[in-house]
Amino acid sequence: MADVSSTSELVSMARYWQRTLLDADLKSVKATPDGRNVNATLLEIQSGVLREHQVKAIFETVPEQKVTAALPAKTAPTPASASTKPRRERLRVIVVPFLIASKAEDQSRRKMGSAEKVLAPLVIPALLEEETGALSRRAGEPPWVAREYLEPVGGSGLVIGSQDELDHYLTATEIPGDGDQQDPAAAWGAWYAYAEGMLPKDWKERIEQQGYAIVPTGGRVFPDEDVRGVNQRLISVYDAIRATPGSASALFGSYASHADEPQRDPLPPEKWNTARHVGHVNAVHPLSVSQRVAIAHALATPQGALFPLNGPPGTGKTTWLHALWSSLWVKAAIDGEERPPLIVVSSTNNQAVTNVQESLAKDVQEPRWLPTLPSAAAGQAIDLLGIYIPSSTKVQEAAAKGMRVTSPQMDYFNDFEQASGYTSAARAYWLQEFRKACPAPKVDTVEEGIAHLRATMQRLSRLTIEVIDSARLANAFEAACERRYAAFGGIAQAQAQLVKAKHEASQREQRWATAGQRWDAYLGGESIWQGVFGFLPSIRTSRGARDRAALRSLGIEVAALPGEHAVPSKEAREAVVQLLAQRLEQARAKHASVGEALSKSNDDHARLMTLVGKFDRTMRDIALDQDLQSWLPAASQALVQGAASLRRQDVDEFDVPTGLQPWLDRTLRHAMFRIAVHYWEGRWTAEVERVRAANALKKPTPDWRKAAWGRRAMLTPCFVTTMHTGSGVFTCRPAGEDWQPHWGVIDWLVVDEAGQIAPEIAGPMMALAQRAVTVGDRKQIPPVWSVSDRVDAANARRLDVAADAAAYERLADQSMASASGSVLGIAQRRSPWRAPGMPETGLYLLEHRRCVDPVIAYCNELSYAGRIQPKRGMTGIVDGHPWPHMGFAHVPGECETVSGSRRNVFEARMIASWLKRESETIRKHYGKATLGECVAIITPFALQKASLLKEMDTAFGRGAADVGNLTVGTVHSMQGAERALIIFSSVYSAGGDAQSYFFDKMDSVLNVAVSRARDSFLVFGDIGIFRPTAQTASGLLARHLMKDRGNEIVLSYTDVRREDLLEPNSEPTYLYDLVDHQKALTDCIDRAQGALTIVSPWVTMPAITTDALPEKMRAAADRGVDIVVYADDRSLRTDAEHPRKRVDDALSQLREAGVKVIRVTDPLHAKMLLVDDAQFVEGSFNWLSASRDDQYAKFESSVSYAGPRVAAHIEKARSLLSQLAQLSADGAAK
Known part of the structure; x- marks a missing residue:
């Protein structure tokens, strides 16, 4: 991991991100009533002067040090006070000229909380004089319209205007100057007019149309220190980081670093730490290939690091999160940790985190070994494995939905920990359930049961590791043997061939040893006189013949002897001796070499059999493990019993039926997860009993808070909360000090939908965590950035984060800019992993199982360059969908x-x-x-x-x-x-x-x-x-x-009508069947006086000839009617039901009847009749192609409108059709 940010860099980034949050809070004012703000009428605010009692009500609640004395001496007297002072005091205030509230009848629809019923769309920062009550502008602080009320919006409430409209106004309108100091009222009036101009001129009508109204009591004025928006908790954490930068976790230092991590390919499976992946929630569905690769790398995330997971839609992000927390939870139990890791899933909105919470409730169905809470909270049980930490305004709503909640208002855990007698009852109940699940061991105490469960998990973990490692070792060695003995065709063939070769080498060695002996015997048997008289020609000849015959009997040709040694010379005979010794030595060396090779092959074979045998024994041990069977559902039990069918070679083949890893997910890993649930339950009862005995349930110290979260984590492996709520929940209070952030208390922070979160939002939670897993997809919705590029660049420059435009561009490229960055973008830059061929760093989930193939094919082509692997196909779709x-x-x-x-x-x-x-x-x-x-x-x-x-x-x-x-x-x-x-x-x-x-x-x-x-x-x-x-x-x-x-979906036009086309007190004419439509078409042709437009995507010969349309149209054309038919060129060319020639013949008949036929190249879906400027017919009926046979006619419907009101609509329709015709003509010309 690259170096984390320096202290100065860390403080600069904290100050910069905090500034963004402060700006955002100022621009989302909630003007709710309290004792520190006052009502003011619109006229009072427009005049720029407040009444004496209003000024007093504001100033008396503000400490003196918050009031400044910096006004010019000359200010016109006002009704607020007639006295004069050489220096007058002023206060920074927020002016809300008017308030908006939803009308009473819309309250149930909008479901707003009381704090949200009053909205403040226009906000003006100002200075308020204590003595005169005069309002004046604050230099460099312009008014604003709250972004949440401008289209496009992420929410669904009031829309008062658009961002484009506001940008146009700000660009086109000059900002008023400070004005004449002699006439401050005029200066304020100009400033107020500029502010009000930021709203659309018809804003009052707009809010009325949406069910809102101006609050009659007027606007409000209050000290701007009272603007405590939704970001206040995040801002407080940044305050603490700036005050003590060394206190924040190393993770925040990594998050705030500008350094890029060097990239490398993901690790191959053989380099994964198999001991980490030990838990799996679902007994039916194992991890996919990409999920498994990602989980191996995520579990290896070191402290202080970020791990990015890129999850396109429907690729199993939630399933992957289950695998992450279950493995961390189980591993802590196996290792006997004092507490499980504190895992927090967080995002910016409640929808994202509650999706995770709901998935936990749906996917994890493990019965608990803890009883319901008696008496006052009858029926309340420890059941779900996810806990929601909501904001104070969401507590009751979450509880009503059945979520388990922990918060200051409603603490799910405290109810159990503090209930009298509950712990002892829970221990007895736990022991009872343990004995049902594990009847074999005789257990008398919870502690003994806990020890047994941990030993079981350790054994299953060991078996998991052994089966993977033994398979990998056997496979690796088998592959090495295949390479080593490739020339033989494999190790078995090598052994057979080497046995044969050793036998042949032994024979050759024996042969040459015998040959040497025979040669010696031959020489020893020769008469001495042969040697003495060997110079005589006759004797020499006969002696040479005998030598050659002897050599041939030994298998040696004379030609093999050195050329200068003529047989039977002495030299020749000595050469024979040397040759025989040499051949014997070669044969012995060959024999030894083949023997060694044979021995090596035997050793290799024995080692391979040992490795394979270890794998087979481990699988056999698993298949016979009755304790394992008791923790598995029937389907998984069958998998265990059928373990022999698994292929050792498929240990790292993750998407095949015989793969070991998917099998382990559904068997051993799932069993360990189930055991861990009850292990931690038992540990929780013991821990609560210990703490209660020490009277230490509530002691506001860091250690106590950490211990309390640790106890909660024993009952639930996963806490879900928003970034805003979580940053205020994970706090502690050292002895004699104020509450402060609990740095590093979160072991694993999972940032969900990280591609939608701006950088400054996640910084505080990063400072409270040790590691972060960021899950998201930058191809989906980007963050709703709270500042513009211009404002953000100014903040970055002023706060020493980016000195110039080039530096700010680098900041944006690093995804750290508040106006363009995201949490996922930062995590990707800080990650070392980049899979080959992938556009972004981090690991990817690729297997898609949500949508049917035709649906996800669009997204795959639009955003993912075909990288998504559709896996659902048409599963679940029955014929006749x-x-x-x-x-x-x-x-x-x-x-x-x-x-x-x-x-x-x-x-x-x-x-x-x-x-x-x-x-x-x-x-x-x-x-x-x-x-x-x-x-x-x-x-x-x-x-x-x-x-x-x-x-x-x-x-x-x-x-x-x-x-x-x-x-x-x-x-x-x-x-x-x-x-x-x-x-x-x-x-x-x-x-x-x-x-x-x-x-x-x-x-x-x-x-x-x-x-x-x-x-x-x-x-x-x-x-x-x-x-x-x-x-x-x-x-x-x-x-x-x-x-x-x-x-195409055929709609019914008879249920809905166009009110804008109807004359007063009139009804349209509805067409329900084939006869209605045939009659309407004929009537329109007959009724037309000057122009008839027919829009029919398809044209067929049977349709036009059955109704004698060419003849009728010829009659209309002869009386001066301009008839135009618009048809879809693509449809005409690709209509499988009607051959091209027949279509061309139909079009020819229409042209011969005086009809102008326009083939539109853009797809044409409208089906319309436009008669002069007096009648408009629209619907689902294809006028020139629909079957005229009642037996085959489809359900069709249309509506006919007539009268003066349709004229403008007909004109617009013909104009649009003309544009389509021109586009088609232009396209044809090209």
Whole structure:
């Protein structure tokens, strides 16, 4: 790990991040009543002068040292005081000119807490004179509109304007000067006018439309030291870091460091520490390949380090977190630690942390060996393995949902620890349950039971390590043998061949030894006279012949002898002796070599058999372990009994049925997790009894606080809280000192949705922790940054973090800038791990199991370059699934811009109508009681959410039981969540005022929206805005939606009508069946006087000839009617049901009838008739292609509007169609 930040660097970053939080709090004022602020009328605030009693009420609550004396001597007298002083005092105050509250009838819908019912959208920092009551501007501190009320918003409350509108105003409007010192009232008036101009001119109408009203009691003025926003606890921790920078944990030093970590590839499996991964929660589903790689590296995270996990949607982040905390919990038990690690999962919002809490309740179903709490809290039990630490305003809500809560208001643990007699009862109950689960050992005390459980976990851990290590050793040695004996074809073949070779070498050695003996015998048998008279030719000849014959009998050719030695010379005979000795030596060496090789192969084979035997014995021991069997469900017991079918060679093959690691997850690791639950329960009873005996349950010392958290961690391995709440909860109080942060008390901090968290938010919790695992995905929703680049750069420069623009750019590149960074970005930069081919550092989860393949294919192409591995396929989808997986419904509504936000009321009404029609089918299909369990509606705009909620209430009735808690909102409302069906309300309309679409500004919007859908993602809106040729997120979505003609959802237009097109006291004409539509088309042709426009994506010969349309159109054209048909060129070219020639023939007949046919290259989904400027018909009927055979006709519906009000709509529709025609022509020209 690279060096952590220096002390000066650490303090600078703490000061810089703290400044961001302070700025954010000032810009989110909650003007709630208390004794330190006063009401003031709008007129009083506009005039710039407060009354005497108002001034007194503010000043008397502020210590003197907070009041400054720095005003100029000349100020006009005011009604507040007629006296004069040479120097007058002033106070920094916050002025809220007016307050907004939701109307009474909307309270139940908005579910606001009392502190949130009064909103302060416009805030003006000011100075207040004590003597005169005059308000004046504060230099360098401009007014602001709270960001939370500007579109785009992450929440779903009031929208008063848009950020774009405000930016335009600030750019175009000159900031007033200080004004004439002789006329401070005029200066304040100019300043107030500038502030009020930051709001849209029609802001009052906008809030009225959203169900809000101005509070009649006026605005408020209060000291700005009273602005204690949501970030106060974070700010306090930064204060402590700055005061004592050496106290913060090493983790914060790493987090605040500007150094980049050198990168390297992830470790191969053989280098993993197998002793760390010892727990697994789920007995059915093992870890995936990428989850296993990530858990091995995360568990090796050293103290003071950050580990980033990149988790695209649906890749099992929650399952992975379960594997992390369960292994840490079990390992502490095996090692006999004094307490388990304190593991805290934290994020910025309650939705993220409660998702983790709910997964613990759903996925972990281990019965506890502790009794319910008697008497006063009857029925309260220690059951869940996750504890929620909520803010004070969320305690009751969380408890009502069945969550287990610890907080100052409601401490789940204290109820048990302090209940009289509970501990002794709990110990007796625990012992009773132990004896049921473990009948074999005779145990008389809880301590003996605890020891037995720990010994069992140690044994299972040892078996886990042995089976992995023995398999790896055997496999490695087997691979080495295969390489070593590759020439033989393997070790078994080598042994056989070497035995044979040794035998042959032995024979050769014997042969040459015998040859030497025979040669010696031959020479010894020769007559002495042969040697004496050997010079005689005859004797020499005969002697030479005998020598050659003797040599041949020994297998030696004379030619093998040195050339200068002619047989039978003395030299030749001596050469023969040397040759025979040499051959014998060679044969002996060969024999010895082959013998050694054979011995080595025998040793290798024996070692391999020993290693394999150790693996086999370990597996046999596991299969026969009755204690293990008792801790496993039936399916896992069967796995243990079938251990012989596992392949040792698959120890590090993580995605095969015979893989050892997945098998261990479901057997030994799962058993150890279950045992650890009860081990720590027993330890908790012993610890509480010890502490109660020492009367030390509550002593506000660091050691006591750490011990208290340690006891809690014995009952739950996982605490979940927000960053804001957690930074104030993990505190301690050293003797004689004030409360302060409890540095390093958290062993493992898990930052969930880390890609959505700005850097300054997580810093305080980092300072309280020893290690951090950051889980997130930078391809999903980015943080909601609370400061602009301009303000952030100024802060960084002023606080010595970035001296110039280049330095600030580096800060942004390091993901540390408050205006652009994220926690995940910092963790990635500080991580050494980078998998080959991956775009970012850290480990990745890649196997996707949430969505069906057609749904996740879009996200994979949009954001992940095909790296996600779809694993679900079409699992769980039965034949005849009622809805397309990537579907769309064309809703030709009108998009309106209101309060800087957008809505499409007709679209909202259509969605509500469709859900009403489909509700029973949806609930029955998924076996759920409420629609909210199956469906969620996502829209880009908060204002559209309000429209959707209103239309849902109209369609179903407010609070309808079959709707349930249906989520409707922006993508933020569904981050981390999922539903079977996701409906996307796109809001925009083709030909509208939007130059671009909000969901195209960031790919993350549609990436998140689509990936929430398990089975179907359904777009409801004007499909004309989705252009397949566009290289945008919506363009890609269009290509996926329009792959199949069957992806279109046919809507019923008879349930919903366009009020804006209706004349007063009139009704539209509804078309219900084929006959209605045929008659309407004929009537429109006959009625048209000047212009008839027919929009029909498909055109077929049977449709136009059955109704004799060419003849009817010819008659209309002859009387001067301009008939234009718009058709979808792509549909005409790819219609499988009607051959190309037949389609061309149909178009030719229309042209011959005087009809202008325009083939639109962009997908065309509207089905309309436009008659002159007097009649407009829209619906689901394809006018020129729908089957005219009643037997095969589909359900179709349309609505006809007539009258003066349709004229503007018809004009707009024709204009849009003309634009499409021009685009098609331009495209053809290219």
